[in-house]
Amino acid sequence: MDINMPRLDGLEATRQLKADPATRAIPVLALTANANYEDQRQANVAGVSVFLTKPTNLSDLLGQLRQLAPVPPVRRELIHLREKGKHSHASGR
Numbered sequence: 689m690d691i692n693m694p695r696l697d698g699l700e701a702t703r704q705l706k707a708d709p710a711t712r713a714i715p716v717l718a719l720t721a722n723a724n725y726e727d728q729r730q731a732n733v734a735g736v737s738v739f740l741t742k743p744t745n746l747s748d749l750l751g752q753l754r755q756l757a758p759v760p761p762v763r764r765e766l767i768h769l770r771e772k773g774k775h776s777h778a779s780g781r
Contacts, residue, residue: 689701689717691718703734706735716736719740719741720740
């Protein structure tokens with residue numbers, strides 16, 4: 689969620705998500721150039737799960753996303769099998 693979106697800023701969008709029982713459980717990752725303590729506090733009050741500042745390290749972003757939305761075990765196994773198949777075909781097996 690970008691905190692500085694036009695029309696509806698990310699904090700208000702997060703508040704609306706968290707106010708609706710159908711979307712309340714969706715985790716929200718805030719990515720913003722606003723790096724001060726008050727911005728982070730307001731994001732936490734709005735219901736933001738993770739607060740990252742720009743520029744951010746890609747591996748940090750991906751790690752946070754994996755924690756917020758982990759891949760279910762069945763899907764993880766399918767990904768593993770697909771990757772294993774790619775490597776088998778590449779090596780001529």
